[in-house]
Amino acid sequence: MAVGTAVDWREGLDAGDLSSEALTRASFDRIRALDVQLHAVLATDEARSLELARRADARLRAGERTPVLGLPIVLKDNLHWSGVQVSCGSRVLDGYRAPYDATVVARLLAAGAVPVAKANLDEFAMGSSGEYSAFEPARNPWDTSRVPGGSSSGSVVAVAAGYAPLALGSDTGGSVRLPASFCNVTALRPTYGVLSRYGLTAMASSLDQVGPIAPSAGDLALALGVMVGKDPLDSTSVDLPGAERLAALRPRSLKGLRIGLPREYFGEGLEAEARGVLDTALRVFADQGAEIREIGLPHTRYAIDTYYLICTSEVSSNLSRFDGVRFGPRAAGGSLREMISDSRDQGLGAEVKRRILLGTFCLSKGYYDAFYLKALKARTLITRDFLQAFEQVDLLAAPVSPGTAFPFGTKTDDPLAMYLADAFTVTAPLAGLPCLAMPAGFASGLPVGIQLIGSALSDVMLLETAQAFQTLTRHHLAEPPLPAPLPA
Numbered sequence: 372m373a374v375g376t377a378v379d380w381r382e383g384l385d386a387g388d389l390s391s392e393a394l395t396r397a398s399f400d401r402i403r404a405l406d407v408q409l410h411a412v413l414a415t416d417e418a419r420s421l422e423l424a425r426r427a428d429a430r431l432r433a434g435e436r437t438p439v440l441g442l443p444i445v446l447k448d449n450l451h452w453s454g455v456q457v458s459c460g461s462r463v464l465d466g467y468r469a470p471y472d473a474t475v476v477a478r479l480l481a482a483g484a485v486p487v488a489k490a491n492l493d494e495f496a497m498g499s500s501g502e503y504s505a506f507e508p509a510r511n512p513w514d515t516s517r518v519p520g521g522s523s524s525g526s527v528v529a530v531a532a533g534y535a536p537l538a539l540g541s542d543t544g545g546s547v548r549l550p551a552s553f554c555n556v557t558a559l560r561p562t563y564g565v566l567s568r569y570g571l572t573a574m575a576s577s578l579d580q581v582g583p584i585a586p587s588a589g590d591l592a593l594a595l596g597v598m599v600g601k602d603p604l605d606s607t608s609v610d611l612p613g614a615e616r617l618a619a620l621r622p623r624s625l626k627g628l629r630i631g632l633p634r635e636y637f638g639e640g641l642e643a644e645a646r647g648v649l650d651t652a653l654r655v656f657a658d659q660g661a662e663i664r665e666i667g668l669p670h671t672r673y674a675i676d677t678y679y680l681i682c683t684s685e686v687s688s689n690l691s692r693f694d695g696v697r698f699g700p701r702a703a704g705g706s707l708r709e710m711i712s713d714s715r716d717q718g719l720g721a722e723v724k725r726r727i728l729l730g731t732f733c734l735s736k737g738y739y740d741a742f743y744l745k746a747l748k749a750r751t752l753i754t755r756d757f758l759q760a761f762e763q764v765d766l767l768a769a770p771v772s773p774g775t776a777f778p779f780g781t782k783t784d785d786p787l788a789m790y791l792a793d794a795f796t797v798t799a800p801l802a803g804l805p806c807l808a809m810p811a812g813f814a815s816g817l818p819v820g821i822q823l824i825g826s827a828l829s830d831v832m833l834l835e836t837a838q839a840f841q842t843l844t845r846h847h848l849a850e851p852p853l854p855a856p857l858p859a
């Protein structure tokens with residue numbers, strides 16, 4: 372990583388060798404130098420960020436220490452940071468500013484992290500490539516003719532290009548893990564409930580989770596540690612066991628660790644070169660004494676259908692609030708009904724409209740039982756597969772995506788092809804399980820990620836396992852071929 376990992380910067384700040392102000396200025400220098408090509412950033416408030424950095428420096432000088440004190444962080448632009456725009460990558464929210472802080476943002480700010488940018492995303496986090504943003508889409512720093520992956524496209528690009536050593540995304544069905552694997556960074560989707568959803572603009576509420584993104588697992592742990600803890604503002608939030616181990620993450624011993632390989636994830640659909648990279652990565656675990664065995668998750672074949680029925684149903688309900696009355700631009704003239712309809716028609720993009728229509732159909736009288744209710748039943752079967760697997764193994768290893776980052780425009784005309792990019796990422800969220808994506812190697816010069824899936828609330832163990840892998844490999848330290856102008 373061009374500007375270092377959060378763990379490196381943490382040490383530099385604590386030792387007094389670095390200042391938060393200098394790091395924050397370096398972030399803005401990189402954004403200015405690189406974002407004309409990469410389009411990861413939708414908004415900044417430089418004066419405010421620098422003021423927060425100076426306050427962090429004062430706290431550091433006074434001897435205070437927290438895992439994120441003084442560290443720059445990028446926020447996906449569907450998270451509320453009071454006073455700053457929250458566009459959700461949509462035109463329907465033009466001019467809207469967050470009136471409050473999301474709980475995760477408030478906790479990061481209290482611990483002295485320094486938000487430096489709001490990051491690009493697929494509109495309302497619906498998408499797998501970043502191309503469904505209403506703005507110029509973010510580009511993959513490893514090959515700017517290719518997508519960075521979505522929906523947390525800008526957050527991941529910001530970390531990959533060294534704008535900041537930490538970012539937050541959101542993951543409903545893969546949105547931190549897929550772009551992480553396309554851009555060679557590490558990202559965690561925590562167990563459902565581990566991070567508060569208060570102030571994360573809802574997409575599909577039973578699936579949405581905030582997820583940290585960083586160069587390494589140790590970095591993710593720094594951010595996660597200050598954000599966890601039950602939140603009275605999100606009744607689905609829970610405490611994370613072992614959270615005290617996050618401030619100084621230690622690699623887990625891999626000896627005797629039972630790793631399951633779901634055979635449904637390694638069949639057709641997985642590109643051969645990516646498969647080769649995964650096999651090499653799995654050997655790293657095996658060489659340290661991990662026991663790797665094949666297991667079955669037989670209901671995986673229903674995952675995409677199940678996910679897209681539940682997701683679109685929840686989307687159709689959640690997005691009814693964008694009606695031109697309360698937020699964003701209001702269409703002129705006509706009756707109230709026309710005003711609402713025109714405001715939505717003008718403000719929302721094609722993919723968002725497609726999902727609202729699909730979801731409204733799934734929930735409508737006469738179809739509810741056939742689609743929505745059936746999807747809920749399939750969700751139970753998928754969850755049961757995982758519960759049975761975790762009776763035999765400690766965690767699962769799987770690909771993140773069928774292949775590497777694809778060129779722009781290859782899937783935008785075919786929504787089904789885009790949905791299939793999520794084949795390996797939508798299952799764990801349906802079961803509420805924690806899952807992590809990290810760099811596993813390269814295929815034809817493009818990053819390939821490996822995914823670890825754990826049982827509920829095993830997030831810390833998952834990070835410790837990832838860290839063990841990252842102490843034995845150097846893929847996560849590889850830098851994209853970009854100009855890296857660093858200030859003196």
Ligand code: GLN
Binds near residue numbers: 496521543545547682
């Ligand atoms: N790509 C998936 C979708 O389009 C996941 C999105 C997400 O996780 N926010 O629904």
